[in-house]
Amino acid sequence: MAGHWTRGAAGTVLAVVVAVAAAGCSDSSGPSGGASKAASAAASAASSLASQASEALASASAEAKQKLDGVKNGVKAKDDVTLGAPTPGSDGRAEVRVTAKNTADSAKSFAVQVNFTDKGGNLQDVVVVTVKDVAAGATGEATAASHRKLSGDVHAVVGSALRY
Template sequence: MARGAAVVVAAAAVLSGCSDGGASGTASQAASAATEAASAAASAASEAGAALASASAEAGRKLDQIKGGAHAKADVKLGAVADESGGRKAAPVTVTNPTSESHTYAVQVNFKDTKGNLLDTVVVTVSDVPGGGSKNATALSNRGLSGDAVTSVARAVRY
């Protein structure tokens, strides 16, 4: 987000420099616009950081509430990320149950940018996966995400 703030500040300074206000007016307008842009970018970064922290905490709470579950990351495969309406990202989730009994799975899916920075995290519940069978679901980001995203299974619990 810091890089985004720098771009906004630079763009505001360039755009402000195009006014007809004279040299001293242009400099003060550019400084004012840059300050406003930096403030807006910092606010947006703060909101995004708070939303991510909230999503991460909620995902952790959901998985921590499951008692008697087994770690099951190896049972989960993720497909290619697709764009959805509103900028949200979606990824197919396939769960294969290697046991002989039906189980429910809770899968925490992380959405990251191509540099590995965490953008969002969600928990997908896949109910009643038959023993020896598979079941599909979709992980949908909580909010719009810009740019390309990749997914990974952070945690998976079979219960």
């Protein structure tokens, strides 16, 4: 079950764009010309925020891939990992509890890729968390936190998991 969070800066910018557009615009000489300039500035800000979010996601995805690629002698263990429900942390970033069950006959660690998505399944952020030194037959826990604040209905899914 995902928590519902308040809308972020992109929602605020969208509200400004809608409000300014509703004020009307014609030429740049009258009062509505100022509204047109404000609408243009707001649209530019929204575009900039979207671009920054896209760049942050690309960077997070590359970092996650690099961390997983660095695991030596890892075996796929996605079925041995479960996630709790995401909640907003004290800093506003999404947090989710990661539980890994060690089905091996000796202590192992897990590298788990957590994909934070919106309610439509669109990827919002990617993190890799390590669950260290889980005893044979036992479970271990860690907390995965998004790199940035996420808004809306946030969901978390296991992207991949390696036991090593």
